[in-house]
Structure formats: C-alpha cells, structure tokens
Amino acid sequence: MIEVSNLAKRFRLPTRGGKSTAARDPRDHDGWFHAVRDVSFSCAPGEVLGLLGPNGAGKTTTLRLLSTALKPDAGGIRANGIDLLANPLVARQHIGFLSGSTGLYGRLTARENVEYFGRLHGMRPDHLKRRCDELFDLLQMHEFRNKRADQLSTGMKQKCAIARTVVHEPQIVILDEPTTGLDVMSAKILLDFIASYKALRVPLIFSTHHLHEVEKLCDRVCIINHGKTAFHGTMDELRHLGGSTDLYDAFVGVVSQGA
Numbered sequence: 001m002i003e004v005s006n007l008a009k010r011f012r013l014p015t016r017g018g019k020s021t022a023a024r025d026p027r028d029h030d031g032w033f034h035a036v037r038d039v040s041f042s043c044a045p046g047e048v049l050g051l052l053g054p055n056g057a058g059k060t061t062t063l064r065l066l067s068t069a070l071k072p073d074a075g076g077i078r079a080n081g082i083d084l085l086a087n088p089l090v091a092r093q094h095i096g097f098l099s100g101s102t103g104l105y106g107r108l109t110a111r112e113n114v115e116y117f118g119r120l121h122g123m124r125p126d127h128l129k130r131r132c133d134e135l136f137d138l139l140q141m142h143e144f145r146n147k148r149a150d151q152l153s154t155g156m157k158q159k160c161a162i163a164r165t166v167v168h169e170p171q172i173v174i175l176d177e178p179t180t181g182l183d184v185m186s187a188k189i190l191l192d193f194i195a196s197y198k199a200l201r202v203p204l205i206f207s208t209h210h211l212h213e214v215e216k217l218c219d220r221v222c223i224i225n226h227g228k229t230a231f232h233g234t235m236d237e238l239r240h241l242g243g244s245t246d247l248y249d250a251f252v253g254v255v256s257q258g259a
C-alpha cells in the first residue's frame with residue numbers, strides 16, 4: 001500500500017535583473033514556483049493507479065518525489081506502513097521507478113544493462129539469470145537482448161528501461177509515461193505487463209496522457225491540475241462525475257473546473 005498525503009514541492013525561479021523570467025502561473029509567486037502544492041492519493045496492493053493531468057500539472061514532479069529523487073517541502077509518503085521520507089534507502093530498495101530518461105548505458109547490451117542494475121540491487125547470479133529470462137519473455141525482448149543499447153530503437157530502449165526498473169522485483173512500481181514512443185504492438189505488450197502486477201498484488205502507479213490506457217488498466221485515478229489533486233477516486237466514481245459515463249467528458253470537466 002502506498003499513501004501520499006499533502007505533498008508540496010517548490011523550485012527557485014531563475015531571475016534576470018531581480019525579476020522572474022517565468023510566464024505567469026497561479027503557482028508562481030515570490031521568486032518560487034510551487035510545482036506541487038497539495039497532492040494526495042493512495043494505491044493498494046492489486047491496484048493500478050493512473051496519474052493524469054494537463055502538461056505541466058506536476059505529474060513528473062510528484063513521481064520524482066515518490067521515488068525520493070526529489071525531497072518534498074511538505075507532506076508524507078508511506079509505503080506498507082514505512083515512512084519513505086525518513087527511510088530513503090528503504091524506499092530505493094522497495095520502489096522501481098521509471099523516469100522520463102531511459103538511464104541505459106549505451107555500450108552495454110540490453111541484457112548487460114538489466115543484469116547490471118540487478119547486481120546493483122544485490123541479486124544473486126542464479127536468481128538474476130532467471131529474472132532476466134522471465135522479463136525478456138514477458139516484454140518480448142529476446143530478439144534484441146544482445147544488441148548494444150545505443151543501437152536500439154526508441155521502443156526497444158523503453159522496454160529495456162522498464163526491465164531494469166523492475167528487475168529487483170520491487171514492492172511498488174512507478175512508471176512515468178511508460179508507453180511514450182511505443183508502437184501499437186509494443187504498447188500492448190507493455191499494457192499487459194502493467195496489468196500483470198494486479199495478480200502479483202504489487203501497487204503500480206503510472207502517468208499517462210492516454211485515456212484509453214486508463215480505461216483499460218486503472219482501478220483508481222488521480223487527476224492533478226496546477227499542482228493540486230483535483231480528483232482522486234475509483235474509475236466508476238470518475239466516470240459518473242457530472243452525470244456522464246464518458247471518461248473524456250469527466251476528465252475535461254475536472255480540469256476545466258480548476259482552470
């Protein structure tokens with residue numbers, strides 16, 4: 001179970017001649033940009049949570065806070081009862097985080113990259129080999145496993161990055177826009193892979209702009225707008241907002257209310 005309460009994160013704005021160079025935004029004041037102002041949600045074992053919101057809403061910043069890559073200014077993050085902010089090392093062992101950049105080593109092959117991250121997590125060689133074979137089956141990576149990462153296509157790199165994110169069998173999985181750049185078939189493989197986490201009872205959180213992915217996969221949704229949770233609830237609760245059962249209408253309604 002992951003529980004996120006009232007997260008906030010601000011960034012110092014660049015200034016020129018004492019004046020902010022940033023465009024006006026409700027989150028911009030006193031030389032600070034309050035990218036995340038009040039974000040709360042939870043995701044239980046066996047659930048997939050979709051993190052939605054317009055460009056710049058604060059999704060990536062929120063996910064980076066969850067992964068402990070960034071430190072929040074306020075709020076709490078608990079995973080299976082453990083305070084992750086007080087225990088960032090535990091957080092890194094328990095969480096698999098896919099960020100926007102693939103973070104692969106170009107000179108290593110796909111397999112060497114995944115193995116390297118497994119060894120960093122202290123996996124034993126026989127366990128690591130079995131886990132790599134399993135992931136390469138699930139993500140259909142066998143045909144390019146011995147190719148250097150810098151010679152892989154965008155979609156191949158993304159699959160490789162996902163394999164390295166989950167190689168250590170994390171108890172919580174966080175994926176930032178995992179289907180970006182994937183063709184239809186690769187996206188399907190990845191969506192099936194995400195769905196498989198429900199049976200494993202591992203909470204999975206992913207950000208996306210694709211409502212059909214949310215429709216297909218998510219049990220729960222959090223919509224962020226201007227750095228605040230504008231909606232958090234089940235898919236049924238979202239669909240029935242404002243009397244419509246259409247997900248697109250519901251999403252537009254939530255985001256327009258905060259505009």
Ligand SMILES: Nc1ncnc2c1ncn2[C@@H]1O[C@H](COP(=O)(O)OP(=O)(O)OP(=O)(O)O)[C@@H](O)[C@H]1O
Nearest residue numbers: 011012033035053054055056057058059060061062
């Ligand atoms: N290090 C930083 N310094 C200053 N501003 C930042 C920093 N990181 C993010 N921001 C700002 O915070 C806001 C939220 O960014 P974030 O990347 O979290 O949005 P997002 O919801 O993931 O957007 P998108 O859908 O476009 O990926 C943006 O306005 C962004 O410019």
